[in-house]
Amino acid sequence: MAVGPHILFAGGGTAGYLHPGIAVAAHLAKVIPEARITFAGPGHAREKHTVRTAGYHYAIIPSQPVPQNPIQALRFVTDNVAGYCAAHWMLGEQRASLVVGLGGFTSTAVVWAAQSRGVPFVLLEQNALPSRTTRWFAREAALVFAAFDEVRPHLHVQASVKVTGNPARPAFEDLFHRTCANGKGHIAKGEALADAANSRPKRLVVLGGAGGARSLNDSVPRALKKIGNSLSGWQVIHQTGEGQLQETENRYRKCGIEALAVSFIDEIASLLFASDLVVCRSGGTCLA
Known part of the structure; x- marks a missing residue:
C-alpha cells in the first residue's frame, strides 16, 4: 500500500x-x-x-x-x-x-x-x-x-x-456557493438577507483580537455610545481575542451598551453570513 x-x-x-x-x-x-x-x-x-x-x-x-x-x-x-x-x-x-x-x-x-x-x-x-x-x-x-x-x-x-489571493476557509466558500446557487447570484443573496432581516434583529459583529484588531476592543464600545439611539434594536456581538474578554465587557458596561462579548467565535462563517454589518481590521485574511 x-x-x-x-x-x-x-x-x-x-x-x-x-x-x-x-x-x-x-x-x-x-x-x-x-x-x-x-x-x-x-x-x-x-x-x-x-x-x-x-x-x-x-x-x-x-x-x-x-x-x-x-x-x-x-x-x-x-x-x-x-x-x-x-x-x-x-x-x-x-x-x-x-x-x-x-x-x-x-x-x-x-x-x-x-x-x-x-x-x-x-x-x-x-x-x-x-x-x-x-x-x-x-x-x-x-x-x-x-x-x-x-x-x-x-x-x-x-x-x-x-x-493567488488569500485562501478562504471551506465554510465561507460553501455558504457563498449555497447563497448564489442556481445562478441567481445577487438576487438569491438579496432575498436571503431580506428574509434574515425580517426574522431577527439587525446584527453588528465586531472582530477584535490580536495586533491591529486589539484597538477595536477599546474604540468600538465608545464609538457605539456616541451614536446613541441609532443603535436601538441592534444585536451587538463582539469577538475580543484571548485575554481581553473581561476588559471589553467592562467597557460596554460603562458605556451602557448591551453586547455579547466572547473570546472567540468558532462558527464565524455562518455568523457573518447572517449579519448586517461587520467591523474588523483591514488585514489580508479579514478582507478575504
Whole structure:
C-alpha cells in the first residue's frame, strides 16, 4: 500500500496566519486524500483547539517573537534555537515531504530546519508587506504564494512568486456557493438577507483580537455610545481575542451598551453570513 505525502504547515500564533493554512489544508485533503497533514505552532490553547477541530495533528515547536527588552532577548535565543532543533528532528523522524510556511515566529524555525535538511518548502504570504520569514526565505522557497502583487518589490529578485489571493476557509466558500446557487447570484443573496432581516434583529459583529484588531476592543464600545439611539434594536456581538474578554465587557458596561462579548467565535462563517454589518481590521485574511 502506497504511503501518501506528509505535508507540514508551520506557523500560526495569530488567526491571520493560521486560518489560511487550514483553508489550504482542507483543499489538499480533497485533492490528495491519502496525504498526512500536520500543523506545527507555538502551542497556544486556542490554536491547538482550532487545528484539532479541523481534523489535523498539531505539534508544538518552541518559539518566541522578536524581543522588546534584554530579558526577552535571552528567551528569544534559547527558545528559537530549541525550536529549530525540534523542527530539524521532527522533519526527519516524520519524513515530511513538504513544509508550508504560514508566517509567524514558529514558521521561521521550521522553514530554516527544512532548508537545512533539504526538504522542499513553499511560503504563504497573506499581506502586501511580507513577514520576516517570507523576506528571509523567499529566494530559497520553491514558490511564494502571495495575496497581493505589491509584495514583489519587498522580496529577493530571484524569488518565485505566484499571486493567488488569500485562501478562504471551506465554510465561507460553501455558504457563498449555497447563497448564489442556481445562478441567481445577487438576487438569491438579496432575498436571503431580506428574509434574515425580517426574522431577527439587525446584527453588528465586531472582530477584535490580536495586533491591529486589539484597538477595536477599546474604540468600538465608545464609538457605539456616541451614536446613541441609532443603535436601538441592534444585536451587538463582539469577538475580543484571548485575554481581553473581561476588559471589553467592562467597557460596554460603562458605556451602557448591551453586547455579547466572547473570546472567540468558532462558527464565524455562518455568523457573518447572517449579519448586517461587520467591523474588523483591514488585514489580508479579514478582507478575504
